[in-house]
Amino acid sequence: MDHVVGLRCLVCGEVYAPGKVEYVCPHHGVDGTLDVLYDYERIGASCSPKDLRRSAEQGMWRFRPLLPIEPGSEVPPLLVGDTPMYPVPRLAASLGLRQVWVKDDGRNPTASLKDRPSALAVVKAAEAGAGLLTTASTGNAAAALSGLCAAAGRPCLIFVPASAPPAKVAQLLNYGATVLAVQGNYDQAFELCLEGSAAHGWYNRSTGINPYMSEGKKTVAYEVCEQLGWQALDAVFVSVGDGCILGGVHKGLRDLLALGWIDHMPRLYGVQAAGSNFLAEAWERGEDPLTKAPIDAHTVADSISAGLPRDRLKAFAAVEETEGAFVTVSDEEILAAIPVLARGSGVFAEPAAAAAWAGLVRAADFGLVGPDDRVAVISTGSGLKDVAAARRAAEQAGAAPIEIAADREALERALADHGIGRGEA
Numbered sequence: 001m002d003h004v005v006g007l008r009c010l011v012c013g014e015v016y017a018p019g020k021v022e023y024v025c026p027h028h029g030v031d032g033t034l035d036v037l038y039d040y041e042r043i044g045a046s047c048s049p050k051d052l053r054r055s056a057e058q059g060m061w062r063f064r065p066l067l068p069i070e071p072g073s074e075v076p077p078l079l080v081g082d083t084p085m086y087p088v089p090r091l092a093a094s095l096g097l098r099q100v101w102v103k104d105d106g107r108n109p110t111a112s113l114k115d116r117p118s119a120l121a122v123v124k125a126a127e128a129g130a131g132l133l134t135t136a137s138t139g140n141a142a143a144a145l146s147g148l149c150a151a152a153g154r155p156c157l158i159f160v161p162a163s164a165p166p167a168k169v170a171q172l173l174n175y176g177a178t179v180l181a182v183q184g185n186y187d188q189a190f191e192l193c194l195e196g197s198a199a200h201g202w203y204n205r206s207t208g209i210n211p212y213m214s215e216g217k218k219t220v221a222y223e224v225c226e227q228l229g230w231q232a233l234d235a236v237f238v239s240v241g242d243g244c245i246l247g248g249v250h251k252g253l254r255d256l257l258a259l260g261w262i263d264h265m266p267r268l269y270g271v272q273a274a275g276s277n278f279l280a281e282a283w284e285r286g287e288d289p290l291t292k293a294p295i296d297a298h299t300v301a302d303s304i305s306a307g308l309p310r311d312r313l314k315a316f317a318a319v320e321e322t323e324g325a326f327v328t329v330s331d332e333e334i335l336a337a338i339p340v341l342a343r344g345s346g347v348f349a350e351p352a353a354a355a356a357w358a359g360l361v362r363a364a365d366f367g368l369v370g371p372d373d374r375v376a377v378i379s380t381g382s383g384l385k386d387v388a389a390a391r392r393a394a395e396q397a398g399a400a401p402i403e404i405a406a407d408r409e410a411l412e413r414a415l416a417d418h419g420i421g422r423g424e425a
Contacts, residue, residue, distance in 0.1 A: 106382030117216030118144035130203035136193035139168030146175035208310025217248025241304030247314025271359030273299035303352035348383035
């Protein structure tokens with residue numbers, strides 16, 4: 001990894017040589033989040049956007065020259081990345097905007113963006129000679145690690161709060177993961193996973209502890225810019241729980257700016273649920289996210305429910321350094337965004353993913369984005385992750401099946417009653 005020059009603590013600024021520390025800065029414990037540093041001159045001399053386009057590798061591994069892995073490291077066989085991004089002109093017009101895109105990362109193999117860091121975790125665990133991989137998660141990161149471990153033939157141990165949606169737990173079990181359903185919240189599951197990893201030497205993929213997870217997540221920013229011909233956006237909206245995705249998007253854009261592949265940094269907007277808005281509160285009140293006390297998190301968007309965001313320093317920096325903002329939306333706004341996004345773009349998003357769209361709606365109302373801004377919304381997970389919430393969202397929007405008897409007369413009566421004409425829906 002000649003292109004990796006060190007890992008820098010976000011609290012004290014100390015830089016460690018690769019391999020000298022495992023997860024966090026030893027001076028600050030779990031708060032000592034590390035950022036991977038690169039030799040951009042070396043990378044730029046050996047790699048260009050044209051080289052990426054000609055790469056024989058697929059998905060996120062096309063960006064291998066910009067990732068913290070050894071040149072010959074074997075990667076999991078599942079195709080992760082290369083997810084589609086769609087222009088959504090009808091939705092854009094409804095907000096008074098001209099150009100909006102939705103990046104559908106629910107198209108990854110386990111149906112969420114979390115496949116990106118999980119794939120990198122499998123590679124880094126192998127490089128470290130680790131046996132068992134583990135993580136704490138409300139569902140998506142757990143499903144992603146389980147799926148990528150299954151593909152690579154690696155064992156994994158998953159800590160989830162007992163309240164995790166059944167559809168997500170079903171994924172874990174079918175992938176063959178050992179699942180520990182913790183009788184507590186996500187933060188308690190996270191702490192238990194930390195303790196177990198320290199005691200038994202498991203490779204810990206958990207967000208905020210493992211510095212390489214941001215490096216996997218940053219590949220979504222690479223793809224967004226590549227899909228737009230390396231023309232940087234003006235604003236990007238990302239839902240935020242632990243903050244690792246927002247921090248990862250920021251890192252990816254910083255990489256591209258340092259390499260000269262984009263010409264400016266987009267504003268980043270972190271969207272939080274009202275019941276889980278630790279970072280939005282800290283930002284609005286001028287509080288230090290490092291010392292702010294945890295909150296009691298509760299939201300329908302389980303994937304972004306975090307009382308103490310573990311990657312809060314990276315997420316906070318992403319907003320502050322790009323002159324963006326944190327936006328808070330209610331559970332009602334999140335649920336309302338699911339059918340709006342689905343009907344306006346065809347992208348079916350789980351609540352945490354739909355929160356990003358709800359955040360754009362609110363930001364447009366507040367004038368945080370203007371008509372000429374080029375905007376992307378990252379949809380982080382499929383609506384099939386939480387069918388119960390999706391059904392609730394549809395009902396909230398007034399949608400329900402029309403029940404009819406199994407005969408032609410009942411069909412015609414239903415068509416007339418609901419104004420459904422020939423050739424119309």
